[in-house]
Amino acid sequence: MDGRRLRSERTRQLIVEAYLALVREEAPALPTAAKVAERAGYSVRSIFERFPDIHALQVAATDYAITQVVTMAASRDGGGDRAARIKSHVNTRARASEHWLPLWRALIALQDGSAELKARVRAMRERVLSLMEHMYEPELSTLPDVPRRQTLIALEAIVDVESWARMREHFGLSFEESSAAWVQAIDRILPPTPSP
């Protein structure tokens, strides 16, 4: 019984991974059930036995991606001096943006037709804000409520996934140059670090 459930979970996982691989490869086109089935090595029927419709698969794939991003961010060292924290934050955020850009774009395009996907976009943005609150607590703690909120909102705009894409695709910056632009911007926007 447990073995059967495990196999079914494994199949579900492979379908989600196939969907994500196709999103990355074929963006901006969204994968069809037939293509996902072909990539995963299952029948279309297998997909719809596990997901009631393609929207449910999109939601499951988004949840899987969010878990991956959160795990990546959680492994980051929140300590260190100002420069180390900025560098660590930028490095993690840059890698996540580079990897998840196609899925993020699909999510943004699909969210208007789905309350569930819209909620996930909101959750991701809230998560970015709370991570920055944690990373830059020493600096942000020196600000009153309104400028603190303004600073966080501006930082969120700067480190948005599309902002990363713009540096890479539109302005043709390398990964390192784009990271350097973010490091410079965050360092300028943050207030001075208080003495310990």
Add this chain to the structure above:
Amino acid sequence: MSSRQPPKRARIDGRHLRSERTKQLIMEAFLVLLRESPAMPTAAQIAERAGYSVRSIFERFADLSALRVAAVDYQLAHAAALAPPRHVDGDRQTRIKSQVETRAGTCERGVALWRVFLYTIDESEELKLRLRIARQRTIDRFEIMYRPELSTLGDVERKHLLIVLETLTDMESWARLREFFGLSFEDACAVWIRAIDRLLPATPTGA
């Protein structure tokens, strides 16, 4: 003979003007529909709103893609006319406030078209070119408004700062301030003003 020519020229010009006016009304109907709903309007909806037939639309635009490109050009020209650089010689705070309010006004008016534009950009090289033009104009404006501060930076730092400023004040960034964070026009401007003031280097003495 020469006395007969002016009336003939006037008749042709009048017809041409009416046709241009129709074209403009069709583009304006398209833009109004986009502001009302994020879905791409159909030719029938545009025709109904503009008060013309569907045939009139396709007499002036080869297809809806051509109408989209023309509407983007119209909006770019409109944005440039409504938002000339102001207070270029003002002090730092005056220049930041002026630039932010101008940009915010452009974003507030243009975000609906911008979204359709971005969702369909992969279909058209012409739209890609317009995107480059729009972004370059924003950067050019930063260069005009913040010349004193930018002149203190080296090439790489200056380039990176301009890119970050352009990203920060992007249409979608503005939409996020208004829709996601629920800020008023003034509060959203305050976020940009504070961020730009922090991002720019110190103003050199005497500037």
